[in-house]
Amino acid sequence: MKICGTQPPICFPLRLFRVKKAERSSTVGYDNPSYQEGANPDNGHPENGKEKNPKEGKKLKKAVGFFELFRFADRLDILMMTIGLFCAVLHGVSLPLMIIVFGQMTDSFVKSGTVPNISTAVLNDSSTNACFEIPGLDLEADMTRKELTAYAKAGAVAEEVLMAIRTVFAFNGQQKALAKYEVNLKNAKDFGIRRAIVTSVSIGLQTFLIYGSYALAFWYGSKLVVDEPENYSIGQVLIVFFSVMIGAFSLGQAAPNLEDVSKARAAAFDVYSLIAKLRSIDSSSKEGHMPESTKGNIEFKNIHFTYPTRPDVKITVDGHDIRTLNVKWLRQNIGVVSQEPVLFATTIAENIRYGREDVTDGEIEQAAREANAYDFITMLPDRFHTMAGERGAQLSGGQKQRIAIARALVRNPKILLLDEATSALDTQSESVVQAALDKARAGRTTIVIAHRLSTIRTADVIAAFNKGMITEEGTHSELMNRKGIYYSLVMQQEESFPEVSFSGILALNKSEWPYIVIGIMGAIVAGAVIPAFAVVFSRIIGVFAITDPEVKRQRTAMFSLIFLALGAIFFVSFSLQGYMFGKSGEVLTMRLRGLSFKAILRQEIGWFDDRNNAVGVLITRLAIDASQVKGATGTRLGLMAMNVCTLGAAIVLSFIFGWQLTFVVLACIPFLIGANIIAMKSTFGHASKDNKSLEASGKISTEAVENIRTIASLTREDAFYERYLEHVDKPYRTSVSKAPFYGFSYGLAQSISFFVNAAIFRFGAWLIVNCFMVFEDVFLVFAVIVFAAMNIGQTSSFVPDYTKAKNSAQKIMQLLQRKPLIDSYSEEGEKLSNFEGSIELRNVKFMYPTRPDIQVLKGLNVKVNKGQTLALVGSSGCGKSTSVQLLERFYEAIDGHVLADGKDIRGLHLSWFRHQMGVVSQEPILFDCSIAENIEYGDNSKAVTQQEIEEAAKAANIHSFITGLPNIVQQALDEARQGRTCIIIAHRLSTIQNADIIAVIQNGRVVEEGTHNQLMLKKGAYYALVHAQVHN
Structure with a gap:
């Protein structure tokens, strides 16, 4: 059967006609639906389903719940996460246990007692803090979802442009493409800045409330110590205080991770929705009838069709409704050669092998001969192992079509669908290929869609379409005698045939230097709050040694108010820091994506022919590289600046109040730094390999989505799925092999601070006994070092982000610095005033x-x-x-x-x-x-x-x-x-x-x-x- 004519209207009724086994039927006319890659299968009419209420979309959940993130975890995943959670709990408990020891040491200076009421007061204040935290996380998740949506739109623009790069270059459309891309980047930047504001204000407010709880704890604790000295002691007040404080710091350290959880919840909504979507036609299903033999009789009954397929459609094969047949089995018995040949970015042999998975090399060569492709393939340097390129870009149109024909022939199908199968071939090749197709059709049911009628004159049945209906049916001679639609098409065609270095990246942020300067000032103030808190903390401990109750109350009230003031200062400075660094980071990300896309559009066409620069690879790089650089800048850069300030201030204060003890501490710093360097080395080595594997997987997924109809007709969904998993699995296996060493190095970096604390306690006690220091100053140095060590631990958690950022920054700089062989943006060259066109x-x-x-x-x-x-x-x-x-x-x-x-x-x-x-x-x-x-x-x-x-x-x-x-x-x-x-x-x-x-x-x-x-x-x-x- 052969079909030819023009493009289809929205809907066409098709009266009953049959195609029997081994018949060749042709349909011609003015309205034929063509089987084209990328055709839109859904015209959006109400009859396609119930119309959606626009209000319903607003009620949809835009982010999955936290526990829903683990929906697809298997038993091994759950076991590993459980073990990891247990170890994390042990690690989290270790510092509070040390605080109990610290409280008991403090009680060696003052009397002991119990203090249940303080715990109650502080925990009540902490619950208030949690009430402020939860809405912030939801708002952050909403901003994240909108940011990801904007980035997805930008990615779609980039993909469309890169898929048509020759057309873009031919019409000088680079600036228009870049402008459209940057509009979506700007929207993403705006949502990213709002998310940074929400995050920083939320953390700042939480910290203010935490400092408020400190003020309450010391004020109420001192009141109990003064009023009931026989029951309450400073040591146990400190146990409660430090326990809450460590919890607060842990919450602060978790802030970047909570941000990542918000991103994951937003991203998982779309991914899980896609996975859970019910498919009306499931090619992976094992259900459906699979007849032992196929004759090839095809029948269309009562067809009224608008995409997608309607329930009242009935198409039968050998009398079986195709909806009752196994989808994969049906497609395996159909060979398809489309109007626009689709080849994949692999070798010619693999492209032909997609026709049938178990095909031998001999059968591949025979199919190539039958399709008149063998001669030109053997002239290529790698013969059948020559890469075809993205969508077959390395081959001419005729060569691509002949390989597509060989791919259809190699599966020896019972039914053959030819959609303009010879349209891209020259006359010399066409006659040979047409003869091969005529031979291949013997014993097969064949449906041909054709505009060029010379290819269908020998068809057993020719069906002419007009406005979606068959108006004529018969052989070539019969239809020519009728002088109807088919006759007019033949006459028209006889008259004329239709024309067929990381610092370099940060330097790009220099235009936002006012924001960075203000952000650094905010980070300095926020970082200085922590050492200032240590000073107040040591002095308030000294207050408990005062014997005069009234003086003790006054001093305690004063220091409690200072705690509250420090919380307010931190709230303002951290919020300011978060906004400034958040904005500078988002602007940098937008600039990097824009500059990268601009640099890509600047390259010569030959650069795009390289399989390392395939569309999927470039789209993945645009999405990943800039985001990974942002992971080491922006708000994280602000936190780093704050931690550096904290460490610097801690060292200065330590020298002022206890230089002897400080020297011991400084002697321990190399061990802290060394542990962090080891942690950095453990992650740096495989970041580049991981990115290459992710780029390759992005290339495969892009290729599969772009050519989904061809893949579905070849029933090769599983093959592409396996190829995708193969590349995604490489980073996973690398991470698994590196995990023990990384876990050891990260644990070492985190545990060093405990050894430092042990050294401080031991040497501090010796200094007090020998009257070199008073206990208040020992506590001051201890508090400063503990807080600084906690921040160093927080800094070490950023090591993987900086490792990935460095790798991505190098790739971006390489792209930006590459000089194309043919520069599309060059202003050099002569513009002829009277160009004639010779x-x-x-x-x-x-x-x-x-x-x-x-x-x-x-x-x-x-x-x-x-x-x-x-x-x-x-x-x-x-x-x-x-x-x-x-x-x-x-x-x-x-x-x-x-x-x-x-x-x-x-x-x-x-x-x-x-x-x-x-x-x-x-x-x-x-x-x-x-x-x-x-x-x-x-x-x-x-x-x-x-x-x-x-x-x-x-x-x-x-x-x-x-x-x-x-x-x-x-x-x-x-x-x-x-x-x-x-x-x-x-x-x-x-x-x-x-x-x-x-x-x-x-x-x-x-x-x-x-x-x-x-x-x-x-x-x-x-x-x-x-x-x-x-x-x-």
Whole structure:
């Protein structure tokens, strides 16, 4: 069965017709639905399902619950997390136990007692703190979700642009693409800044409340010690105090992790929704009937169709409703060759192997021979192991189509679907491939969708469509005698065939230096609060040694108020710090993403041909690299600055109040630093490898989503899933192998502070006994060191972020500093004042950068003068398209000259020169925007008016496009080239008969040149091509 015609309307009723086993049926007409990669299967009509209430969307939960994050954890995951949680609890308990020892040591100076009431008072205050924390986390999760949504939109823009990079370059659309990308980045930046504000204010407010609890604890504790000295002691007051304080500090250390949890909850909402989505057609399902044999009888009953498939549709295979058949089994029995061939970024052999998983190398070669692909494959340097490139970018259109045909033949299907299977082939290849397809159809049910009717004349049944209905049905002869739709299409085609270094990264943040300076000031103040707190803490301990109750009450009240003041100061300074560093970090992230995307758009086309720069890889890098750099800047940089200030102030105060004890402490610092360096080394080594694996997985997922219809028709979902898991599994296994060493080094870094505390206690006691220090100063030095050590521990938790940031920063800098071979942004070059449009390729030699062993052009010479039309014809891979890409300066010739009005185009202004040319590609690219915007894209040098858009549409006959596609396209091209120098690359020779010059290319050289009549009289290569097409 064969189908041809124009594009489909929204909905069409199809009356009953049958295709029996081994029949070849053809459907022609003005409205055919084409099986195209990327077609939109959902027109959004109400009948597609119930209309959604817009209010319902607002009620949807936008973030999953915390425990829902572990929904897909298996038993091993749960076991490891349980062990890790148990170890974390032991680690968390160790410091409070040390505080009990500290309290008992303090009681060696004063009397002991019990203090249950203080605990109650402090815990009541802590519960108030929790009430403020929970709303902050929810608000932060909401801001995170909106930020991720904006970044996702930016990623979609980048992906669309990179998939059509040649079209973007041809129309100088880089600035328009960059502007659209940066709009989404700005939205993400705004939400990121709001999230930073929420986080910093929330933490600042929590800290203020914690300091308030300190004030309450000491005031109430002193009151109990004075009023009931026989029951309450300073030692136990300190136990309660330090226990709450350590909990508060632990909460502060957990703040960055709580931020990550908020991000995870927001991101998991979309991911888990996708995983949980019920699929009406599940290709992985084992359910459904799988007949032992297939005859191939196909029947369509009562079809009323709008995407997606409606419940009342009934399509049968051998009498079985296809909805009752196993989806995977059904697709394995169908071979598909689409109108636009889709190849994957792997070898040619693997692309053919996608047709059938268990195919042998011999069967692959035989399928290639049957598809007329064997000869050109064996001429490639790696033969069947040659990489096809992203979407087959390394191959010509005809070569891609022949590999797609071989992929369909290798699975030996019972049903064969051919959607314009030979449309991209030249005449010489087409006749051979068509004969191979005719042979392959023997004994198979075949459905062909065709516009070019010469390929379907021998069909057993031809069905002509008009407005979604079959209006004619019969053989070629029967339909020609009726002189209806099919007859008119044949007549139209006989007249004319349709034209087928990290510091360098931080330097980028210099424009935000006012924010950074203010943020540093806030960090200094916030960092100084902690040592100041230590001073007040030591003095308030001395208060408990005062014997006068009234003085003790006054001093305690004063220091309690100072605690409260310190909390207020920390709230203001930390909130200010968080906002300033948050904004500078978000702006830096936006700038890095923007500069990276701009740098990508600046590269030459040859750079994109490299598989290391495939679309999926570049999209992953845009998303990951800038985010990882941000992980070591912004709010985290503020916390680092605050910790450095805390450490510096702690050392100064320690020298002032106890230089002897401080020297002991300083002697321990190398051990602290050494442990952190070990922790850093343990994570640095595999960050780069992890990123490469993630880039590869991103490439595979992008490729799979872009080509989902082809993958589904080949039933190779599992193969792509396994390839994706293979790359995702590498970072996991690396992390597992590194985990023991990293765990040991991280534990060492965290435990060193306990050994330092032991040294301080032992030496401090000796100093007190020998009257070198008073106990208040020992407590001061101890408190300062404890707090500084806790901050050092917090700093060590940032080591993995800095490791990843350094690696990503190096990659970004490498991209930004790369000088492209052809700079699209260059302002150099001459702009001709009176450009006429004469073009000449003089002795041009060329080979693609990714295939340096194959010379495509071997001294090409061709010339076309002002206003003339030059047609380039020849077999696939002969260099026709390559010639135009050299003219567009997508590549540079390795020898020879490409001249425009007698001047080498390398000396012309690149953007200006490309603006002088209009391009209609073999596979036209349209962007995800309105038709008007797509037409407007043709001139990106100015603001195109609506009138100009409408005039261009009329000139291109778009208004009558649906009713007369075969003639109208050619007529539009004929009108468009009037008064212009025009270069045509064509397989359909009827479209170039009026060309002023026709050049026949073979093996990278022009072998014949002249007008249509001149070349026909020569009876050479051109004559042979025309003769083959006429007979076909």
